[in-house]
Amino acid sequence: MRARRRARRSRRYSTGVADCVFCRIAAKEIPASIVYEDSDVVAFKDLNPRAPLHVLVIPRRHVSGLAQLDDVSLAGKLALAAARVAKDAGHGESFRLVVNNGAGAGQSVFHVHFHVLGGRTFSWPPG
DSSP: OHHHHHHHHHHHSOTTOTTOHHHHHHTTSSOOOEEEEOSSEEEEEOSSOSSSEEEEEEESSOOOSGGGOOOHHHHHHHHHHHHHHHHHTTOTTSEEEEOOOSGGGTOOSSSOOEEEEESSOOOSSOO
16 A cells, blocks of 8 residues: 555655655655645645745746746735735735755755744844
C-alpha cells in the first residue's frame, strides 16, 4: 500500500516536489489552519508564530523561491492575498510582509512563501 501511495503522490507533483511540506499543505495532505484559499493561493497560520498575526501565503504551484517566481500574475495574487489576510485579521492598516529567499536569508522551506505579520510593533531594521 505504501508503494501505491508513493506512486500516487509522485504523479500529483512534479519531480522533487512530492516531499515539499507546503505542496502537501496546499494539496490538503497535511492539516493546517487555513485562513484563505483560492485556485492559486493558500494562506495558513504559522506553527511557530512570531507575532499575534503570523500567516504564511503560498502559491499552490511549487516555486522554490522568490528569485524563481517569474509569473507576474501569481506574484500579484500572493501580494493581494497577503493584504487580504491582514485586513481580515483586523490589521489591514499596519502589518509586515516578509519574504526570505535562499538559506542565507533564512528560508527554511524551499517553496516561496510570504510571512504576514501583525498585531504588534515591529522594529527596524529587521533581523
